[in-house]
Amino acid sequence: MNMSPVDFDLIRKYNVPAPRYTSYPPATRFAEIAAETVLERIRQDYPSTRDLSLYFHLPFCQSLCWFCGCTTVITTKQEASAEYLGYLDREITFMAKMLNPARKVAQLHFGGGTPTFLKPDEIRRLGQLIRAQFTYAENIEAGVEIDPRRVVRDHITALREAGFNRASLGVQDFNPVVQKAIHRIQTREETEQTVQWLREDGFASLNIDLIYGLPYQTVNSFVKTLHDVVKLKPDRLAIFNYAHVPWLKPAQNILKGQPVPEMKLKILKQTIEYLSSNGYVYIGIDHFALHDDELAVAQRNKTLQRNFQGYSTRGETDIYAFGVSSISQTKDAYWQNQKELPEYYRVLDSNQFPASKGYFLTDDDKIRRQVIMRLMCDMGLDFDSLSLSLGIDFTRYFQDEINSLSDLEADGLIAINEHGLTVTDLGRLLIRNIAMRFDAYTSQRKETEFSKSI
Numbered sequence: 001m002n003m004s005p006v007d008f009d010l011i012r013k014y015n016v017p018a019p020r021y022t023s024y025p026p027a028t029r030f031a032e033i034a035a036e037t038v039l040e041r042i043r044q045d046y047p048s049t050r051d052l053s054l055y056f057h058l059p060f061c062q063s064l065c066w067f068c069g070c071t072t073v074i075t076t077k078q079e080a081s082a083e084y085l086g087y088l089d090r091e092i093t094f095m096a097k098m099l100n101p102a103r104k105v106a107q108l109h110f111g112g113g114t115p116t117f118l119k120p121d122e123i124r125r126l127g128q129l130i131r132a133q134f135t136y137a138e139n140i141e142a143g144v145e146i147d148p149r150r151v152v153r154d155h156i157t158a159l160r161e162a163g164f165n166r167a168s169l170g171v172q173d174f175n176p177v178v179q180k181a182i183h184r185i186q187t188r189e190e191t192e193q194t195v196q197w198l199r200e201d202g203f204a205s206l207n208i209d210l211i212y213g214l215p216y217q218t219v220n221s222f223v224k225t226l227h228d229v230v231k232l233k234p235d236r237l238a239i240f241n242y243a244h245v246p247w248l249k250p251a252q253n254i255l256k257g258q259p260v261p262e263m264k265l266k267i268l269k270q271t272i273e274y275l276s277s278n279g280y281v282y283i284g285i286d287h288f289a290l291h292d293d294e295l296a297v298a299q300r301n302k303t304l305q306r307n308f309q310g311y312s313t314r315g316e317t318d319i320y321a322f323g324v325s326s327i328s329q330t331k332d333a334y335w336q337n338q339k340e341l342p343e344y345y346r347v348l349d350s351n352q353f354p355a356s357k358g359y360f361l362t363d364d365d366k367i368r369r370q371v372i373m374r375l376m377c378d379m380g381l382d383f384d385s386l387s388l389s390l391g392i393d394f395t396r397y398f399q400d401e402i403n404s405l406s407d408l409e410a411d412g413l414i415a416i417n418e419h420g421l422t423v424t425d426l427g428r429l430l431i432r433n434i435a436m437r438f439d440a441y442t443s444q445r446k447e448t449e450f451s452k453s454i
Contacts, residue, residue, distance in 0.1 A: 011261065033355065059325070066252060085118075143207075172214065
């Protein structure tokens with residue numbers, strides 16, 4: 001994909017805070033909620049046989065990466081993970097009793113933090129705890145996030161024994177100047193060794209995470225990292241736009257030398273062109289995949305989905321999440337566990353359900369969630385198809401939103417007619433801004449709720 005030159009005056013116009021739309025409404029709409037209210041919704045859903053997607057948040061890291069926006073617990077005390085597993089055991093056992101045993105686990109994900117903070121035998125134990133309570137689908141997609149700096153050979157073997165077949169490696173940038181600035185020193189050799197172990201143990205899919213917008217990055221330096229990464233032949237790449245939110249993550253105040261928005265956009269533009277010329281498809285916000293990868297195939301077939309883990313091919317699932325701060329999602333509800341570890345422990349010690357925040361979707365929310373998902377996944381909207389699938393007259397229901405799109409069309413972000421809209425190559429860079437036009441809560445948000453779109 002060779003993209004046209006970018007009008008930076010136009011980019012400055014659209015460089016505003018915007019959700020990433022891994023959910024709709026975004027998690028900033030969540031409010032305090034009684035755990036019993038959530039439990040009643042789960043009980044009502046007991047007859048469901050929809051597939052499950054299980055997410056486990058493993059928050060521990062031995063050191064803090066200064067760019068990080070995740071919910072983490074920084075500790076060098078290895079015994080912390082054993083204690084945490086005990087509480088996960090309680091939560092797994094409690095939730096399994098609430099769900100129809102006929103439901104199969106189609107997806108499993110360990111996120112963090114650093115899941116490989118756990119010792120190999122602890123990974124085996126957690127795998128056994130999950131299998132004791134849930135039944136895996138034959139074609140389960142089981143992914144884990146790995147930090148190559150903190151992994152030994154037996155970690156990979158343990159993960160494979162626990163049923164994992166996909167891995168995502170955090171790299172961020174191979175440039176040593178950038179690594180020093182973000183407090184994450186990671187050699188290329190460490191990453192290469194981890195990739196070798198994963199392939200020796202038969203992992204079916206490899207993803208590598210990078211971030212653009214970090215201190216001292218330039219177009220040329222980031223292309224050098226891309227060159228080194230492509231040589232590892234990952235199936236997918238997640239190339240995230242660094243989210244600068246120091247009011248939420250004070251450690252980000254330490255960072256100096258971040259590229260200006262114009263430079264960030266140049267890096268993204270060059271990234272898209274470089275990867276497109278090396279066999280990768282630009283899926284959309286943050287994600288790339290080989291042409292024959294499931295994500296790319298799903299996008300061509302218009303069956304791609306989006307959830308809290310990003311783009312996914314398994315849409316017809318309910319997400320049940322375990323561990324501190326984890327977020328669950330069903331057809332009509334979201335809920336989030338206690339965000340602080342001591343409180344998460346305290347609630348479970350009291351034999352209570354650890355949900356602390358949540359949101360129940362209205363009928364309008366469900367319609368908009370589907371519209372925004374299709375826009376983010378298909379890079380366009382088919383008004384006639386959406387009218388049928390949603391049971392509405394799309395152009396009448398969204399008349400105000402459609403009328404508001406004229407400036408996006410004039411600026412070259414979309415092409416629109418009476419049957420639908422298509423996002424242009426320029427618009428793909430600003431898809432978050434386009435999605436906001438169909439978001440009912442945009443005008444109610446504070447400036448500090450989200451990072452800027454560029």
